[in-house]
Amino acid sequence: MKNIILFISILTLFACGGESPKSTSKGEIPTNKTSPSVTKNDGLASIEEVSNEVIAPKKNASEVQQELIEKAKMEKNATKVVEKAKDKANQISTKTAEKISEKTSNVVEKVKEQVPSISEVTEVSNAQAIETEKRKAQVAYEKKLADEAARKKMELEKKNTTQVKDFVDEKPPAPAPPAFSHAPFDALLKKHVSSTGKVNYKGLKNDESKLNAYLNQLEGTPIGKDWGKNKKMAYWINAYNAYTIKLILNNYPIASITKLHGGKPWDVKWIKLDGRTLSLNNIENDILRPTYKDARIHFAVNCAAKSCPPLLNQAWTADNLNSNFEKQAKAFINNSKYNSISGDNAAVSKIFEWYAEDFGDLKNYLNKYASSKIAPSTQIKYKEYDWTLNE
DSSP states (O other), rough: OOOHHHHHHHHHHTTTTTOOOOOOOGGOOOSOOOOOOOOBBBOOOHHHHHHHHHHHTTOOOOHHHHHHHHHHHHHHHHHHHHHHHHHHHHHHHHHHHHHHHHHHHHHHHHHHHSHHHHHHHHHHHHHHHHHHHHHHHHHHHHHHHHHHHHHHHHHHHHHHHHHHHHHHSSSOOOOOOOOOOHHHHHHHHHBBTTTOOOBOOOHHHHHHHHHHHHHHHHHHHHOOOOOOOHHHHHHHHHHEEEHHHHHHHHHOOOOOOGSSSGGOOOOOOOEEEETTOOOHHHIIIIIIIHHHOOGGGGGOOOSTTTTTTOOOOOOOTTTTTTHHHHHHHHHHHOTTTTTTETTTTTEEEEEHHHTTHHOOEEEEHHHHSSSSSOOOOOEEEEOOOOOOOOO
């Protein structure tokens, strides 16, 4: 500013003449006043050019000075305006930058808030996995509890239902099955069979239910491993006789057992005993004869025919087996209805012919029981067999 004022002062000095006015004695003021020439240096106008420029409008020094001052003020104001503009621009730039930075920071913070760091993601993933396992364990535990509760409920309901059913449908317990015994059959034989072996099938028909009960006992009682020989033999002999009576009752009235099953009723398998289905022939020829090898069996089993050894009017037991064997053998061999034996004559039952192998030396066997002994020279003959029903 000081330089500008100094510059204006110099210009003012030159505008006012720059030198002292000449006296009249030295001559008149030249009409064409000129200032000495000044060469241009460093791109600045000469003093003459500046002087001419100032003087040209013919303004006084005060006006020129005032203009210069105004001009200086304008330049100063312009400089201030520029400075202010620069400051404003700097302020705007700074504020804009600050705002942009602030907005950027805000955006970054929001992004950070929305997008967790890798560690945070890992922690969240681990936490979610743990939480998932906890939920699974909880669900499994709850299911286990529910299943256990359902099972206990079902057991309780079943128990209650059983108790209610037992209470509602309570019945007296079924009587225990009686111990196996041939007594029922013994009672039937004593009631419906004579001492000579005649059978009252009509009377047995009326008591058939009792016979059926006895047969059911036989079927439900297998041969025991601890049974002795006599007990087993009595079981099979009673079974043969009882099922023969049942066969007749099933078809009664009938003239002869041979009228059944084409004349071969002994071959039909219909008897369920000892876990097997048997025929009458199975009992006699596959069990009794080959197992026990006692010819007296033929005087015990009865085939429901008049020529058959008479049916004993009592059941066979382990205790009476041997005594009844002897009694039946002697009664049959010495009964003239079945056998005619004398010293020189012997006409016997065909049973001795059919089962000759069981008796061995027949004369010796017959003489063992016969009241009249057969002579060694006597020829044995066999009687015709009467298959008429033994009633």
